[in-house]
Amino acid sequence: MSVRSERTKVPAGARPTRRIRAVRTVSGLSVSGLSVRLDVRAALAGLLLLAVALAAAVALVGSGDYPMTPSEVLSTLTGGGTTGQEFIVQELRLPRVLVGLLVGAAFGIAGAVFQTVSRNPLGSPDMLGFAQGSSVGALVAIVYFHSGPYGVAAGSVVGGVATGLAIFLLAWKRGVHGYRFVLVGIGAAAMLYAIVLYLLTKATIHEATRATTWMTGSLNGRDWDQVWPLAAVCAVLVPLVLGYGRPLRMLEMGDDAASALGVRVERVRIVVLLAAVVLVAAGTAAAGPISFVALTAPQLARRLTRSPGPNLLPAALMGAALLVAADLAAQGLFGADQLPVGVLTGILGGGYLVWLLFTERKAGRV
Template identity: 85%
Template sequence: MVRTAGGLSLRLDLRAVLSGALLLAVAVAATVALIGSGDYPMTPSEVLTTLTGGGTTGQEFIVHELRLPRVLVGLLVGAAFGIAGAAFQAVSRNPLGSPDMLGLSQGASVGALVVIVWFHGEPRTVAAGAVVGGVITGLAIFLLAWKRGVHGYRFVLVGIGTAAVLYAVVLYLLTKSTLYDAARATLWMTGSLSGRDWSQVGPLAAVCAVLIPVALLCARPLRMLEMGDDAAAALGVRTERVRITVLLVAVVLVAAGTAAAGPISFVALTAPQLARRLTRAPGPNLLPAALMGAALLVGADWAAQRLFGADQLPVGVLTGVLGGGYLLWLLVAERKAGRV
């Protein structure tokens, strides 16, 4: 318990604070390592020197123009996916409630493919199409799942059904595309940080700067919602207003992240669960999930470059392989616990 000068008290969970500090340190270390990786390798000291304005002209160009935007997009997308996944899992009260499973990623993919296949759009219009597709999908799932409120398994089941329908639409669009557009669409759907520049950093940073604080303000009501709607309402929580706010914030975060880097799979599913296991704290653990998502995505991109060479393996492939294994383990654990 920490008491401020004004007489206010703030309860801090020491393990959660230390876990957050550890995740932040891992994210920073992965950031420095990723900036130093590539065809022109740099040591951590050279990276830090260049970031603080002391590098050579060549190093400054490589870091500030080529690598730093890619890393920043990875950090922001990982944080957005992590906090959105934690929000979805808290609202649905289901560890499988993530954008990967509920159709939001597929909706963003449909929006992007419509722009690619029908309009042959440029990257910026493709990103806009992904945002529109993700937001429309999120609203559709919310409306279809609404019946005197939004409740856990109904929300998840509607999302899974929507994901299946949208995946079929993705396949249809691919069959109607030219070979060039199909290659573009497939590369985009894989999910990658390659080639990201400052034009992706600015809009994504603005979205995260506005919406992540809104999500964090909802952390306490979300924690109360885990006790049930009646108990939360008795404590003064406006349950449906909190759910609607959190879902809208999470949908926009997922759509913006997908627009910037493609539908990188399983980060939103695994980051909240790993953060919760690390902190062992009740509640949605929104901030630890954001830090975990950022560390996971940047770390996975660094591992992909170290194992397979620069830009040889999109980070979405590696997260898909690792996340798929985690999903199988999670399903087995849920089955043993009698929840599925």
């Protein structure tokens, strides 16, 4: 911090005073005119979440009917394992773990975008109809077109994107405002859930069982065919959303304040919402509508970093850590592939939602 001051001219006999002209606080680094602000707590929290996600991923790769120690997993990943270990890790378990990490990161960063734009801690894809839209698309592919895994994934993406565009257009009135966006999303969720129930009544026993299993949300049986498309989507859209971190932080101050600071409010909303919708649709297509990760990850990340703003990167890391840790816990408690991870996240997320509503009501915000 640098302070510039000067003594003012005073009449004879009077006590001299000191007038402060400017106070400037500089945090971060400045090189050749480039200023970088570093939040130490947020950086440490991000590193901690990354370490937790990677540790849970290694433990998850080593769990199953053929257990492996972390050292054996790391040795196999670096090419030092036996032929059997390489097959188990590379073909059976690693794709599942990568899908979990990517889906968790996609849901976490998308949830942070929705909550920032809506300015509501309950504004997440779980609550606003996007997961239900993806479910409708997948059920249409199963019931009416008898599609395979690729057709179901395509139907899920189409349903999620179409739902996002419909909600966005219905909520538009000289721009998209958080309160109207949340109300339209909740109404759309109720209507789409009714369509899901109707489609289940039209399905055969086999189709209904398959649809119910998909809607539960699971990482079971995931392979490289799910990894590569999801990785491509995340590689494009996650950096895009992170690039809008500063404008999103300004949006939390209100549209007028953000516009005064040079933010093109509606353009930022449109870009980040479309990116978040596609991330949610791609994640849902890969693993099903795993509930409450998008709701809880941004909230927990913000409480951990204690930093203002959307905390996009910590939310993504928190989502990845939560989903992989939940899958690891499900396997450890109930055995391999016995409990879909969506069931466990639903139980834990429901408890978190009750606690969140209680604290918001106690604070007088709901």
